[in-house]
Amino acid sequence: MQLFDTHAHIGLIHEDQMEQLLVIQLAKRKSVAHIVSICNSLIDFEHVYENLKTASNVYHAVGVSPSEVANPGQNWEHRLQTFAKLERVIAIGEIGLDYYRNYGDKNSQVELFIHQLDIARSLQLPVIIHNREAGRDILDILKTRLSDKGGIFHCYSEDARYAMEALDLPVYFSFAGNITYKNVKHLQDTIVKLPLDRILIESESPFMVPMAYKGKRNKPAYLVETAQAVAEFRKMPLEEVAEALYQNSLRAFHLPANA
């Protein structure tokens, strides 16, 4: 069995470089063949990329998340474009809108999001989308701005109806460890209704730890719990679901079959 963790904040799990390498090794032993490392800021990106650039099972996404809207850093556009062209960078992200937290004002979040969607289109890269209580605006923006390289709704949190509307776009829906908890009827319902070939999984580590590891700091090595939950909802064998999700991940990031 091989799993693909489409979203892990390696730099937040551990700052220590040795520990980061250990996190990746452990994941490999737990069937996680690939991890996409998601940066927290452009500074964090540089550190993690440098440390892990020779790790053949780790890819990287780079972007300015809505939490950084007030201070994306000097020359951020130029730096983002430069980083995005690095060999192991396969997506722009995470980018999006977060109306739950008071990150700047709505307009500046929207502006930053649109700007990065345009950069992603010009570089022909897919995007990883962060959505917190901003589903309507995100969908409206994606309808006109998303490139044909598509995008991933990371840590999917909307309901099935929203997913059905979003399905018209070239997007995937990535589910995190919270689907292993009780009272996630809307997520279970979404996973059952979506076409299997549009579903991904992610650790969102160090957050969203699966039920079986409750109280611990999440890491990619726990991802099988989330795959198991998808398998149960879809009433399919774990191996079969894992393989389908793995293939979906390769497609979502436009990676070759032998990646």
Ligand SMILES: [Zn+2]
């Ligand atoms: Zn994240």
